[in-house]
Amino acid sequence: MVSSTQTFLYGEEELSCSIALGIESGSVQGLLSDTARNRVRKSKRVVEKIVEKGQAVYGINTGFGPLCTTNISKEETRVLQTNILKSHSVGVGKPIKSELAKLMLILKIHALARGYSGIAEETLDRILWHIENNVIPIVPSQGSVGASGDLAPLAHLFLPLIGFGKVYYEDTTIETGELFRKTGLKPLELGPKEGLALINGTQFITAHAIKVLDKFHNCLTHADIIGAMMVEGLQGSIKPFYSELHGLRPFKGNIHVAERVKLLLKGSEIMEDHIDCERVQDPYSLRCIPQVHGASRNAWLHLKELVQIELNAVTDNPVIINEELTISGGNFHGQPLAMALDYACLAASELGNISDRRIYLALEGNPGVPKLLMEDTGINSGYMILQYTTAALASENKGLCFPSSADSIPTSMGQEDHVSMGSIGARKALRVLGNLEKILAIELLTATQAFEFRKPLKSGILLDEVHKEVRKKVAFAKKDRVFADDIEQGIELVQKQTIIQRIHEVCKREQLSLKTTYSEEFENY
Template sequence: MKTFNYGIDTLRSSLAIAIANGEIRGQIDAATKARVLRSAQYVQQIVDAEEIVYGINTGFGPLCTTRINITDTQKLQENILKSHAVGVGEPLEKELSKLMLILKVHALSKGFSGVQLSTIERIIWHIEQDIIPVVPCQGSVGASGDLAPLSHLFLPLIGLGKVFVDGVIQDTASVLKRLDVNAISLGAKEGLALINGTQFMAAHAVKGVVEMNKLMNNADLISTLMLEGLNASIKPFYPELHALRPYKGSAYVASTIYALLQHSAIVRSHANCARVQDPYSLRCIPQIHGASRNAWLHFKDTVETEINAVTDNPIIVHDELTISGGNFHGQPIALPLDYATLAVSELGNVSDRRVYLSLEGQTNAVPRLLMKATGLNSGFMILQYTTAALASENKSLCFPASADSIPTSMGQEDHVSMGAISARKLLQVLKNVNRILSIELLCAAQAKDYHAPLQSTAIVEAMHQHIRTLIPHLEEDQPMEDILNKAFYLVESGELIAQAKKAAQKNNIALFGAGQQEFENF
């Protein structure tokens, strides 16, 4: 099994997901252990010297001027976990909680947090044993990092809270007793180091980077299928056009779709038709999808910086320098999270418009509402109601949470990022847009059926044929729940992309944006 060295290797979103899935094993090497031990020693020197340093021998937030007796150091650190674990709402998906653990281990292993090596090793134990803390989804304002969710995340270290074990939520104390494992004792600063940080926001962002990349690829493939179904022109995808406005995202999308359609018999069949130009949702796919890709590039780079950073407080730089600063503030990641949410929503917005176009009956051989015998049958009419509802919901979720700030901690934390809300919204909008794209997939495949026996290119035909192995062509109304679920699976699972890649390899064709690897490295 491949390994990842916490605190040394550069972590990327896909690597974090692979560690969470058990495909890569995270470890701490000797140099990292030495660095962590040295940082913990610096903290102990501060305690022994009775030097006043925030969070080591003082209270927290507005209580920063309250001196704590050296004998109460451990209790102070345990109390911060207990008092700050006030999250509410449904538990996070287990994968997100596990990602939070992974990101925290990586940050602590940088050796600037002053935690004990044994504490990091216990967190790694939770990851490797797949005993994952239960974290409520609401309660963070993204200020001193994600205080409430991180407190829940680390209650199990001291034998409290709840954990996922084999898919079942159980009390930590009973699990540790059954396994004959003792809770650990926290040293000076450790409680604060554990709950200061942006790991809740960052874990959502990591998943957002990976899922958004998959969604963008699906959007390009499904829209290509719709272009064929609606007899759209290939000219808006010519490289000569995009060289004149050379945005990376637009060029990537245009080159992908041009390669998919270049030798299509369907495209040739209407090369000399009377239609001068297509509606924007077809003609401007490179510009619209490309803008979302440009946003993704910025988002990806921001997330990579964040998950390789030290975001707790105070920072133990060396034995003579401790800084109480603001590396935990969520603003640097909150703004890109909101931007990414808007970029994803727009992919759903334009997909809904293409669904609407497919129902109009304005394309030769393609019947109105995508069925021949409409009147008695409503056809695909109501599917667009669903895409409209989802697109509208997404628009309401696009209000930037980072535009808000409510002072907390008696004014000590007088500006907060609300980035945790931004993070949660991104994943909701991603799921909604996957639903919209799955409906576009149904409509595009149905529209393409009516062009038989004309065929598209090998990759488009492979996608279409795979869709038809799961979902039949429809000429009569029927319950759509199972069909919608199958279409959603094709999109969200990445199976449609996998089929396209398989066909591309078989035909020795570059599938996505030839030569632009930055969209594939994340």
């Protein structure tokens, strides 16, 4: 991650997911450089000249969407920009988390600071004030079709600039009017094109995509660790993870997963104990971990590459190139991320699907491991019902995998006749990942339980430390208890990345490395 003393220059430096998350958390400070400010002033002057000349340019002195042929007088151009924020604030549903809304502010100021939007410097300074003081607008979760950008969410995001809407302030939600009374701020008077520049863009989709990448990466890492634990607990074969096999089908994700699991299993007495056993091959949920986890890794990598471009793109409309050239185009259309988010949603669901299969496999009974992972069953149900929960979650995720981008409902009286629905796909992907965290938590508990029955044989140093870390929170189950409490502990371990951090600590202490051929691509974002 980024240094706590790091600064970032909006509109000038290359933004990454880790930097954006650093600014959101407060570990990185975002600044507007003199260079960016000069570009912003220059773009603003171009818009003012267009208004003075009276030439018709979409969104500056014309109406919006289907009203693009309606000319707006010089005197009314400012009213037009205020009205667009009001009229487009039509979002519904629960508000998005404040961290997502803050990311939207960060992404928007970075795009506007590029100097192609005709925004006023004063407007950027006010957005910067909101970020630095953690005063975050309330943004409803529903209402964007992801085409003219995320119109409704962005309108709500910037209502406070003109004195409307609500904000999170000092751990509570207040009206913007009350915020102004508390802070002495006054509403801004938006100039020509400013309202349109604020609400056109993909910042709702992209903010969600950043969180998708972050949560998905955590789940992928846990899936490999927990999958390795299950291979060990059920004494699967290590041969499916050999480089000789994956060199014959060299997908990046497959190679990365195979190498990582093989390193995690290194030095395991449990694996060595059955090296000459009679079993020819394992079920797919063990044997095909590199292929299935690897395919999901490839989907993550694809999304990462597209998000990196979008983070540094100009996505509003029209784009002000210079006084002679303004372009009304479609950079606000969410399709590039919408399709990749649907792909990521499916890939996350599949991680949960194969995890559930491994849990089921662990309950069937295995040489050395009792049925239902408990010796005294009959009076005890053991881990049987935990798999009911993962089955329910896996099924729910499958139902959420219909691609949002496959749907398009025309809006804006036919002006927006093809829309991406990327905002819906982005929200859905986060729901799937939330379910996946729970499935992986249950597999972690299951794999740890299976591991106990291999004693006195020892695991390798890394997985042995993972086992100890889990046991600090969840005891070995000799009889039935309220397993919901165990599951909550497991979810917390996954979300807080406790076992990942422990592995890193051990690697540093023992001078071990888990680097793979493609670590650089899969570990940095």
